[in-house]
Amino acid sequence: MNKSITNPKKSALDPIILNKLLEKYSEESSIKKWDMGASSSSDISVQVQQGNAKQLKGSQRNSMTLRVWNKNNQVGITSTSDLTSEGIKKAMKGAIEASLFGNEKDSPEFSSLAKSELEEINPEISNSHTIDQLLSILKKAEKELIDTHKSIDSVPYNGLNESYMERIYINSEGANRHMKLSQSSIYLYAKAEEQNKKPRSAGGIRINSNLEELDIDSCISETSDKLISHLDYKSIETNKYLVCFTPEAFLQLISAFSSMFNARSIIDGLSLMKEDSLGNQISVPNLNISDEGLHPKNVGAFSFDGEGTPTQNIQLVTNGILTQLLHSEATARKFGVRPTGHAGLGAKVSVSPDWLVVSKSESEMDKDESLSIKNTIKEYILIDELSAIHSGVKASQGSFSLPFDGWIVNDGKKTSIEAATVAGDILKVLSSILKIEDEQIVTHQGISPHVWVENMSITGEA
Missing domain, CATH: 3.30.2290.10 (PmbA/TldD superfamily)
Known part of the structure; x- marks a missing residue:
């Protein structure tokens, strides 16, 4: 013992x-x-x-x-x-x-x-x-x-x-x-x-x-706080809602579609992106996404990947533009760039992100500057955690349909949602972001602020 x-x-x-x-x-x-x-x-x-x-x-x-x-x-x-x-x-x-x-x-x-x-x-x-x-x-x-x-x-x-x-x-x-x-x-x-x-x-x-x-x-x-907040619950109507993703939920969604930034997935035809997608606008202009395996808050950080390449912090999306990809030695050679330190050694060398960091570009404005999680808004859905990621995401097509835990907020009052599913297309979500909160929050899977998205399809379940 x-x-x-x-x-x-x-x-x-x-x-x-x-x-x-x-x-x-x-x-x-x-x-x-x-x-x-x-x-x-x-x-x-x-x-x-x-x-x-x-x-x-x-x-x-x-x-x-x-x-x-x-x-x-x-x-x-x-x-x-x-x-x-x-x-x-x-x-x-x-x-x-x-x-x-x-x-x-x-x-x-x-x-x-x-x-x-x-x-x-x-x-x-x-x-x-x-x-x-x-x-x-x-x-x-x-x-x-x-x-x-x-x-x-x-x-x-x-x-x-x-x-x-x-x-x-x-x-x-x-x-x-x-x-x-x-x-x-x-x-x-x-x-x-x-x-x-x-x-x-x-x-x-x-x-x-x-x-x-x-x-x-x-x-x-x-x-305890989350559980207590879910005791008083109600069903919601199927409709399109203003949605606020918590940092955890938004990171879950981005991670589910990380093949967008994965050079191996692009070469294999398993990504929404193509080999010529670099430089394309894929989201609202004030969104930045980076992969920062060397971030001091990443307690599982190794200084090199499976091929011995040094781990590097890579800016994937800058001002909404796809600027870089994650590479192994082989994919970097094909793209004519240097490997980024994201390879796993195996029968087929894999590529995967280390520690995603979502941030707001200081040079760009939100679509809606009035939104804030601290303000009273008539009605919105606060999504806290997504479920069934493996079965509910079609990464190569960009679509998702995922059960979630969360609350409906009316005039500042939070009421737990009995059961519901959020569905959409990841590129439409990224282009429908109304506001990215200033405060970045560290989670066990990366860093992100709260992110507001308009007109998201929510299916209520009786």
């Missing part, structure tokens, strides 16, 4: 040993070009139910992806969780065999930035805790949350986690990347029910680099 993360101060991956093994086996196999990305994670997590332990888990995971280039410049790729000498030897053999089936005409290369200087990130590695300690903290949080209101009867979904992660990238040309970090998170999702009413629920998440600084109290308060 007293299991803790194995000494987080000590590296689970040794780049010197791994490099020597790969040099040895590649030389024995007459392979002159290779690269390897590896990761290791150790974590413990607990869940509770009515003051008792529900689930206790401890795990350690290792993974490695190895690429080799044969004499014909064909690439073979293999992955393994066995990072012993024998495991790496087998991986090398498997990659060499796989290279015989590689495409000579479309071969990936090393990132041109794999040996360039990295942005200095020195995250403090937290001291490890035992499962008993995590269990005690979560039990206390569960009780405090239930005690905040008489109608809150349980916290059916919850979790407290402490993780330690390492990442390595090395290649035959001398690239050598190594970084480690720690992370703690808490998730509370509570349920409440009043007489003759349907059960209601709400949740909150907090993430930090160490357990001591994890803001559990604010997670309890947020969950």
Whole structure:
């Protein structure tokens, strides 16, 4: 029961040993070009139910992806969780065999930035805790949350986690990347029910680099306040409404359509954008969207990606214009630009955003300067959280239809919406933004202000 993360101060991956093994086996196999990305994670997590332990888990995971280039410049790729000498030897053999089936005409290369200087990130590695300690903290949080209101009867979904992660990238040309970090998170999702009413629920998440600084109290308060606000609910009519997205909800929506900024998705025909879309106006002129993996509030930031490219902050949308894309080495080569540090190493190199930041351009005006979340507006919908993202979004078409949690606000009074769905087209949404609030709010998934959008289709459900 007293299991803790194995000494987080000590590296689970040794780049010197791994490099020597790969040099040895590649030389024995007459392979002159290779690269390897590896990761290791150790974590413990607990869940509770009515003051008792529900689930206790401890795990350690290792993974490695190895690429080799044969004499014909064909690439073979293999992955393994066995990072012993024998495991790496087998991986090398498997990659060499796989290279015989590689495409000579479309071969990936090393990132041109794999040996360039990295942005200095020195995250403090937290001291490890035992499962008993995590269990005690979560039990206390569960009780405090239930005690905040008489109608809150349980916290059916919850979790407290402490993780330690390492990442390595090395290649035959001398690239050598190594970084480690720690992370703690808490998730509370509570349920409440009043007489003759349907059960209601709400949740909150907090993430930090160490357990001591994890803001559990604010997670309890947020969950309780949201849940209490949902107890008094009503159905709404199907109609078009003025909608205000909370920072969390707007980031969810943008993330669901991040293929717009993804060069890999564009090349594969899975994006709304085309190869010649750069420079196009895709939203109102006062919207800026950037991907800032190096932002100090991003506690999960690594300084390099799966190909060893330094992580970079990229301005994707500037004054409503699509200005840059997220690239791997291969997509950057096709577009004639430099890789951006957003690649994941695998059988097919993927591209994905790190930490989206939405902001308001100082040089442009809102469509409606009178709107403000602090002012009294006759009627609008406040959307707090979107659901069913995977099934309700057609990213390549731009359409979405998503259930949401939120409130209808009349003359300043918030009333929870029993059940409803918001639907639309992402490009129409971006062009229908009336106002972007000044205050940027940090969430667990990025940074955004409140964003107001006109004439959104809301379907009420009885």
